[in-house]
Amino acid sequence: MTSPSTRPFGILLLDRALPPDVTLPMSPVGSMRNPATFDFSTISETVVGAYGDDVVRGDPRLGPAYAAAARRLVDRGAVAIGSNCGFTIRYQAAVAGSVKVPVVMSSLLLVPTLLRQLPTAAKLAVITFDTTHCGEDLLGVDDPAERARVVIGGVEGSQLWHNEMRRTPLPTAVADIEKEVAASVARLRAVHSDIGAILLECTVFPLVTPAIRRITGLPVYDITTLCRMTFASVA
Template sequence: MITQTTRPLGILGLEPGAELTPESPGVALHPSTLGFPVISEKVTGGWAEDVSRGDPALESACIAAARRLVERGAVAISSECGFFIRHQAAVAKSVNVPVVLSSLLLLPTLLRQLPPPAKVAVLTFDSTRCTEDLLGIDDPAEQSRIVIGGIEGSKYWHDEQKRPPPACDVGTLEKDVTACVARVRAAHPDIAMILFECTGFPRVASAIRRSTKLPVYDITTLARMTYASLV
């Protein structure tokens, strides 16, 4: 029986159905990552490629999955893909618990932590799809402090768009993310903070913190903060 102290975080899962995969520590669905219970409900039709490109037909499936999670006792709702932020408002209106579908919700707060002209690097699964309308920043001066870098074309990018996707090769993912960080820092030496949009990147967050000596935020940061405020 779910009690107040064991109420889980609900996660909107991608196709083909989120599972607790022992080979993937670092992601929110792995039992060792967050330190509190999580449950998931698949967003029907929510393949990574369709979510990242912003298929509007997924909105009703997101709402249905969120409602199922609340019925199962979820204390808040997060997601397995940062691009679900496109459905943040609709899902938040549909349930009576906090909804935090993407780490991009942290971006306005992170910019305020830094003095101008220091910048925040947003590292994403696909920079061509991480458009300005997803960032929640309207001020042009603040927009100029955001640097977007992606790993499109990488092995992980290709693998995640397969149906079904294979198990993550963490070593290769670390190399791809490290290379992306190097590119954006070479072009923007004033980057002072990193935000991972992609929910797969927390697997390598510790390695990136060690190599860059910069703060690195991701969906697990937001999930922990949200859960800690509720239970």
């Protein structure tokens, strides 16, 4: 029998709308697309038709496509499943209901847990790709008092945002991503001095997680944090 620790972690990928004869260059370490990001093996399936702009806006028609791609990953041996867009939390129930392995579609699943880790007077900063599409319904927090402890900043309108919202996205330099994420964090901290931890929603942001930890001196969590924890639970 194959042990879970020798089986891969499955990753559901956005559709980059590439021509058939075009191959993307390898993404930097930290990206969900780069196998070197993790110290365990990964496999991936592109969710056909799941374009970044549609997923960010929450196209409900994509749920079945995500569920079907998740089943393909399980058929290939995936022991757990994640995704490379935080806004796919909208499809969490559809995917989790379609397979019998742990499913962690978004780092936003960590919001309730992180609030309980912090002192009750501290706030959790969520840095998202686009605040206009990151509503309260994605946070998993029903208690108004707890919801008030979550403050949200974003990078909409930035170069990264414009590049990723293209139907075929363009690469953004890691230095530019760091600058944009750090600026969003700084804006929140200028208003909320009681921020105790940071959660990065966008799956591009793990490229700069170490830099944000260094700049802020705060605990910083992202999708790779959740994927590692989930894989460890079945390894």
